[in-house]
Every structure is written in structure tokens, then in C-alpha cells.
């Protein structure tokens with residue numbers, strides 16, 4: 001697969017990575033471990049070299065699955081994981097509280113290294129900005145982990161432009177991982193100019209709009225227990241119905257291109273900037289293969305403009321996050 005470099009850091013990865021979260025967490029029942037391991041190895045065989053996990057996915061289980069799956073290929077792949085969540089006593093002990101204190105980060109990294117069966121994490125993200133810990137302290141802790149050889153690159157997730165600048169001044173940031181897709185284009189104004197200026201790569205998460213852009217979430221869809229989409233306003237009720245207008249735009253465009261909607265969604269992201277590396281997630285081999293086809297779907301400048309204009313003409317209904325998730329978004 002075509003390679004991309006995240007920012008000016010020199011971190012080279014396949015143009016599309018694999019988001020591993022849904023194999024264990026967040027989108028319904030977990031995939032059986034041996035099947036999840038096989039899916040990840042199928043991705044390696046097809047040229048994917050960039051794998052995304054986090055301590056909180058499970059918690060812990062997803063890092064274990066990713067570690068087991070990638071152990072035989074360790075030197076050929078880039079593993080990204082994240083710290084920064086902990087159980088929240090005011091939310092039934094669910095992992096929705098932020099903690100990016102230096103001592104905590106160092107402890108989390110020791111656990112992640114063990115679960116990932118590795119002695120160094122290629123890319124370590126702060127999962128959410130912790131309003132109670134100055135970002136300089138967090139960046140300083142990651143800097144020490146880099147100096148100790150336990151981490152190679154520093155990343156942030158859902159951080160705002162000011163935080164990115166402050167963190168980058170202490171420890172250069174290799175990548176920002178935030179939601180970005182035809183379903184959520186706010187980063188184009190809020191952070192992408194800063195990323196470009198500072199030479200930081202961008203890793204869009206939920207690049208298929210958590211599946212919505214593929215047209216497989218319809219009025220009839222019911223989400224399984226533990227599927228975060230059941231709690232997100234954009235995916236439910238009248239908002240879901242209204243947002244089908246965007247699915248239609250992507251679907252029609254895909255038909256004209258003789259491609260799949262998933263491929264259009266990913267090709268559109270790749271066409272925005274050469275330092276963007278989306279990480280679509282799936283639990284199914286056929287969909288993995290379909291998604292990887294997005295890396296070779298060329299869109300002309302005119303086609304990108306057409307999609308930009310068509311999507312801009314649709315106002316997405318419903319909040320992106322529920323209140324508990326929204327509390328942790330940094331502006």
C-alpha cells in the first residue's frame with residue numbers, strides 16, 4: 001500500500017491504518033479473540049502497517065488482542081495506543097474521567113507495554129485533554145518516556161489548537177487523532193491550519209462516521225447493548241433520519257464513480273492533505289478489503305470540490321457527543 005508520513009516527524013505508515021477498537025469495545029459485542037487476531041493479521045497481509053488501540057478499549061482487552069496479533073510482525077508495524085482515561089466514581093465507575101498526571105502516565109505505559117508485548121510504543125497519544133493537569137506536565141512526562149526509549153512519538157486526541165501549541169513547545173507532537181469525516185468537518189477550521197503550520201500529522205478517527213457514511217445504518221437499525229452510537233444524538237431519532245441526506249450524497253457519488261460509499265468517504269479524507277492517515281475500523285474481512293480500496297480511489301480536485309459543496313449544503317442534525325463525552329472536549 002502507498003505510504004504516508006505523519007507530519008514532519010518522519011513516522012511512516014500505510015495510507016490507511018486499522019482502528020482496532022470495535023474488535024473489543026464501543027460498537028457492540030466483542031469479536032471472539034482468535035477471530036480478532038486473524039482480522040488484524042489479515043490487515044498486515046494486505047499491507048496495513050498502522051494499528052490503533054487504547055488502554056480504555058475494553059479496558060485493557062483490546063491492547064492484549066493487538067499485542068498478540070502483531071507480535072510476529074512487531075518490527076514491521078507501527079502501534080499507536082493512548083492513555084488518559086480512568087474510572088469515574090460519579091459515572092458508575094465507567095472510564096469517563098480524565099487523568100494525565102505524569103505519575104499516572106508512567107504507570108499506564110508500563111501496563112500497555114506488557115499487554116502490547118513490546119518494549120516500545122511507536123505512538124503514544126493523550127486520549128483526552130485533562131483540564132486538571134497542565135498540558136506542559138503531560139508533554140514533559142511523555143518526553144521523559146521518549147528519552148527512556150519506552151515511547152517513540154507523542155500524539156494528542158481531540159485537543160484544541162491552543163493545547164496543541166503548548167504541548168508541541170515541550171515535546172514535538174507527531175500526530176493529532178480527532179474525529180474527521182464528511183460527517184464531522186469542524187477540524188478543517190479548528191485545528192488543521194495549526195497542524196499544517198507546526199508540521200503535525202492528522203489521524204482522523206471514525207472516518208466512516210462510525211459506519212453511518214456507508215449507508216448501513218438505517219431507520220430500522222437497532223444498536224446492541226454497549227454500542228456508543230445508541231448514546232450519541234446524531235445517530236438516533238429524527239436526527240438519524242435527517243442525516244440520511246448526507247448518506248444519499250455519498251451513495252450517489254459512489255455509484256457514479258463505480259465505487260463503494262466507504263471508499264469515497266476514505267478517498268475524500270486522503271485527498272484533503274498528504275499528511276492525513278485515516279484509521280477505519282471493522283470486524284469483517286470483506287469490509288476491510290473494501291475499505292482498503294479507498295486508498296487507490298483517486299478523486300480529482302473537481303470531484304473533491306463537488307463533495308465539499310454537497311456536504312456543506314447539508315446541516316448535520318444532533319450533537320456529536322452525549323453530555324458525559326462532551327465534557328472532555330478541548331477547545
Ligand SMILES: NC(=O)c1ccc[n+]([C@@H]2O[C@H](COP(=O)([O-])OP(=O)(O)OC[C@H]3O[C@@H](n4cnc5c(N)ncnc54)[C@H](OP(=O)(O)O)[C@@H]3O)[C@@H](O)[C@H]2O)c1
Nearest residue numbers: 019020021205206207208209210211214262280281282283
Ligand atoms: N481517539 C478517540 O477518541 C477515538 C474515538 C473513536 C474511535 N477511535 C479510533 O478510530 C477507529 C475507527 O473509528 P470507529 O470505529 O469509531 O468508526 P469508523 O471506522 O468510522 O466505523 C466503524 C464502523 O463502521 C462499520 N464499517 C466499517 N467498514 C464498513 C464498510 N465497508 N461497510 C459498512 N460498514 C462498515 C463497522 O462495523 P463492522 O465491524 O461490522 O464492519 C463499525 O461499526 C477506532 O477503531 C479507534 O481505534 C478513536
